[in-house]
Amino acid sequence: MTGTPPPNPFAAKPWACLGVAATGTFMATLDGGIVNVALPTIAQGFGADLPVAQWAVTVYLLVIACLLPAFGRLGDMHGRRRKYRAGFLIFAGASALCGAAGSMGWLIAGRALQAVGAALLMANGPAIVVMSFPGPERGRALGMIGMVVSLGSLAGPSLGGLLVDLFGWPSIFYVNLPVGLAGAFFAGRILPDDRRETHERFDLPGAALYAVGVVFLLTAVTHGGRWGWSFPGTLACFGVAAAGLALFLHRQARVAHPVVDLSLFRIPELALGNLASLLAFMALLANAVLLPFFLARVVGLGPGETGLVMAVLPLAMSFVAPLSGFASEKVSHALLTGAGMACVAGGLYSQTLLAASAGFWRCAAGQAILGVGFGLFLSPNNNAVLGSAPRAKSGVAGAVMALVRNLGMVCGIAVATAVYEAWRNASLASGHGETEAFHAGFDAALTTAACLALAGMLLSVFRALRKPPKR
Secondary structure (H helix, E strand, C coil): CCCCCCCCHHHHCHHHHHHHHHHHHHHHHHHHHHHHHHHHHHHHHHCCCHHHHCHHHHHHHHHHHHHHHHHHHHHHHHCCHHHHHHHHHHHHHHHHHHHCCCCHHHHHHHHHHHHHHHHHHHHHHHHHHHHHCCCCCHHHHHHHHHHHHHHHHHHHHHHHHHHHHHHCCCHHHHCHHHHHHHHHHHHHHHCCCCCCCCCCCCCHHHHHHHHHHHHHHHHHHHHHHHHCCCCHHHHHHHHHHHHHHHHHHHHHCCCCCCCCCHHHHHCHHHHHHHHHHHHHHHHHHHHHHHHHHHHHHHHCCCHHHHHHHHHHHHHHHHHHHHHHHHHCCCCCHHHHHHHHHHHHHHHHHHHCCCCCCCCHHHHHHHHHHHHHHHHHHHHHHHHHHHHHCCHHHHHHHHHHHHHHHHHHHHHHHHHHHHHHHHHHHHHHHCCCCHHHHHHHHHHHHHHHHHHHHHHHHHHHHHHHHCCCCCC
16 A cells, blocks of 8 residues: 555664654653652742642542553554654643642642643554664663663652752653653654554443543542541442443453554463552652651651662662663563562561661662662563564553553552551550651561562563463
């Protein structure tokens, strides 16, 4: 047929396409850290309670989770360039609205719109990388994306604190404008025009059922610890989530063109890799949530030293992720992911051995171990997941991978908080002081996280022992 694009136009200039994908990835990861740091200042400026202000973060995660599969599917159906460029423009425009917000409600609405742009970037970015590198270089390309994620995570808190101190909280949103506009410009100039005609119909009812299910699920998981897990509102959220997701799965198994092709999960590497990713992010978030409090309350480090300790993990990961991505082109994915998860488990358990007398370098050493382990895990696992999916379904596969990452982060916070509260309260009931009770809860939560990482390691061992499918 004439007038149709080549089978894979992205492969003609892979490194330029990678640069565009990396720009979107950096902007999305940078924004998360910046907003979290500025949230107390924003709440104070609007006179809002912290639970209300927290919705500026919560709505962002909820909207992204709702839209990821749908935007991945639309990219598979109609092409990615226009979707990715729109993601940059929406994100930049919403950032301007957030910066100009005159009330907390305005800011929360701006964050919801910002999440629409972020979902377009997150859903289509991995697919652009996979299509740009269909051959053996894909591992090092995903390793570079892992490094960009680390650098964005590393720069977010420090840059956010600096901008808030110098220019006020609106500057954390305005900083996205030049990056977003530059990203949109280069997406239009570099990414190939991959528009295509299709007779497939988008499953809007299925997308709506999925959105209802995931919103109520994340609401229950996020707020269940504060409301109480047996509170009627929490149970109602879980019930609506179960019904919505059950109807969604029932519909996806029967419609001709589903939002999420369930047959993808019959691919062992894709299913097992996503499960390993869920466990890894659940384990990592326990450290991210609880360690800053431990460093401040028990060790007695100040905000500056605490920030430096927490920065060691993404810094170590930024060095290791590209190397592990390159190694995944030559060494078994399962071997690298298993070694990474073993390292993460060891690093998490080492945190339970910290005492009040632990100094800066001892605390930083545990974070370095975690960074090395997660860097070893992430790039090979992503390579295995995305490389196992058919190219025509790479958008949905990338969206599912991003969704699993977000679910792991939300569930990790919920599990860590629930375990911490249970052991802390038990310690207080036994007559221990506040510091001892905090230490008991911290140790229990980090030990639980280490067990999740060990489960991820065992899953990688299982992947290594599996016989590869006959081709």
